[in-house]
Amino acid sequence: MISSIPKWVSNLFGNTMRPNVKVLETSYISPQIKRIRFQGDISKWSFQIGYASVVRVSETEFRNYTIANHNKEKGVFEIIFHIHGNGIGSKYIDTLQTNDELFISPPRGKKLYHPNVKQQFFFGDETSLGVAIALLPLLKKVQFQFYFELDETNKNVPRLLGLENYTLFPKTNLFRNEKWASNLPLLQTEEWNNADFALVGNVKSVQTFRKVLKNKIQGNINSQGYWLEGKRGL
Ligand SMILES: Cc1cc2nc3c(=O)[nH]c(=O)nc-3n(C[C@H](O)[C@H](O)[C@H](O)COP(=O)(O)OP(=O)(O)OC[C@H]3O[C@@H](n4cnc5c(N)ncnc54)[C@H](O)[C@@H]3O)c2cc1C
Known part of the structure; x- marks a missing residue:
């Protein structure tokens, strides 16, 4: 996925990527988690679980973010941003205030959820709270379980x-430890054997947990890494 474009491309196509949405409201759920409500013409946008929009965070840089909820009639939608402070996107989002205007693309990408599923398991971190919120209403009639690995400072965010149905884990690389992950209580019975598994968030956590699950369960595994240490703009 392209996260930056040369300046000449930006000059050439800049017009199609001019501001198309306005910030209606911002709030911090924790010092690191910012919820922003935007307004714009989203009447033709397609919202699928797992799809993401690119947000233009500078003249030449774009970053992926998930729409957590939307209302087509009112033309409003929300995104939950992890303000981790390490990148241009995070720093730009931190500055956004009511009435700011910016470019956000229609959602597109990889679907993470099959509508007829009977059991759904979901793993993620701070970057995955938005997709979890989008998924929750679709899971009300089935068995589901969320696992989140979160920094201590964000541990109240899922409740807020x-x-x-979430279990919290500290972000201390537990899910990068195959042995530890194989011993999770969830994997000690047959109960979740045929569930669908959606894994998102940190690339290393997703890769390791996926490997463990592949040896243990029969159900589908849909996964996508959202960020990786030292890598810009996944
Ligand atoms: C399909 C998809 C959907 C996504 N949805 C969301 C979403 O809804 N909300 C959200 O907050 N993020 C989401 N992300 C993740 C987000 O795009 C990345 O975190 C992105 O790297 C942030 O850009 P940046 O400019 O802040 O950092 P970059 O310039 O990309 O990276 C700079 C440095 O920051 C580090 N970094 C990047 N992200 C994190 C992080 N989360 N924690 C700690 N260090 C980090 C990188 O490893 C790198 O060293 C999504 C990603 C994808 C692919």
């Missing part, structure tokens, strides 16, 4: 965002 209204998420349910």
